[in-house]
Amino acid sequence: MMQTSFTNRFQCLVYLLFFIFLTSCEESGFKSEKIFNGNQVVSVQTLNLGRQVYMEYCMSCHGMTGEGNGPAAKGSVPPPRNFTQGLYKFGLVKDGGLPTDEDFKRIIQHGLNGTGMLKWDISDQQTYAVTQFIKTFAPQVWENKEIKVGEKISLMNDPFGLARKSFAIERGKEVYHIVANCQSCHRAYVTQDELNSLSMKINQTPASEFDPTMYDLKIQESEYYLYQYKDRKIKILPPDFTWNTMKSASDEKGVAERLCAGVTGSGMPAWCGVVSDEDVWALSYYVNSLVDYKNDFKSREELMKKLVAPTKVGSK
Ligand code: HEC
Ligand code: HEC
Structure with missing residues (x-):
């Protein structure tokens, strides 16, 4: 009898510690949703998932603070993008506008040939989440209501074949x-x-x-x-x-x-x-x-x- 109750108490303590550990992890995450350009509401859950994906796959190059200064960035030509700038090369949008989520998805899942930016084999959900997380590095752009997300280019279909x-x-x-x-x-x-x-x-x-x-x-x-x-x-x-x-x-x-x-x-x-x-x-x-x-x-x-x-x- 004594034995069981001790085990129970011990288990209880372990669960309690685990719970504290979990909640303290949550603490350092996002606590409120974000609203990005074009009234895009992004949930806390998505932002935290995005951060997790980022830390696992992207941080080594793009850096803890998104400045393109991760440990693997040294000597990289071209250097990894500094996300705090809020400027991006490869959107398919008019007048150099901000890339759309579709653009980010293509860039992340197809990669940029010949650079350190490989194609990342992550799910659509992870891709969406990490895209939203990247935006949090450049609030001056993504949370600025004056700036609109770029308009998709329109190009005629191939007239030659x-x-x-x-x-x-x-x-x-x-x-x-x-x-x-x-x-x-x-x-x-x-x-x-x-x-x-x-x-x-x-x-x-x-x-x-x-x-x-x-x-x-x-x-x-x-x-x-x-x-x-x-x-x-x-x-x-x-x-x-x-x-x-x-x-x-x-x-x-x-x-x-x-x-x-x-x-x-x-x-x-x-x-x-x-x-x-x-x-x-x-x-x-x-x-x-x-x-x-x-x-x-x-x-x-x-x-x-x-x-x-x-x-x-x-x-x-
Ligand atoms: C091995 C290094 C490396 C890793 C890891 C890496 N990237 Fe990159 N990334 C780069 C480099 C280098 C560029 C810049 C290419 C250029 O400027 O031509 C880049 C550029 C980008 C851009 C900017 C594209 C544009 O249009 O300007 C995005 C977005 C991006 N990376 C997202 C990610 C995401 C998301 C991950 C993780 C899933 C990731 N990267 C992991 C090296 C890396
Ligand atoms: C003012 C300078 C300038 C002019 C003019 C210019 N380019 Fe470029 N082009 C560049 C630079 C710089 C890059 C490299 C961009 C990078 O990788 O960051 C580039 C990249 C490219 C790429 C590769 C894109 C990729 O995905 O890597 C193509 C294709 C291209 N140029 C075609 C052309 C064609 C065709 C013309 C004429 C109609 C032209 N460029 C005129 C500066 C120029």
């Missing part, structure tokens, strides 16, 4: 080098002679002069900063499509949507509204044709041999 693929690539080459001048940041992929004839075709004049840096990638100052240096913006090198990996897209549709929306805060403009939707698609076909060189080292080498930069004298 497989049947007109080579036509699309040719048109894309013209838009890339003559109409949009993408080589002002990225690089050119045609010879000076080709550039001249493309210019004749589009503008009825030869290219007036050649930029000696036409085959160089031009580093861009971005809007992003590392947590400790607000005054020092992160510099970003635009990709060479025949060599580097595109982060957010890998097929005609994905790249067309990315071109339409741009890469917010990186210097990479949004092209919808600047060129026609049809030309956005043509550019995408052309960029993807350049990506094909990545699987064909020999052709790439041959192409690069042909592309000799003009000297300063020859450019006059």
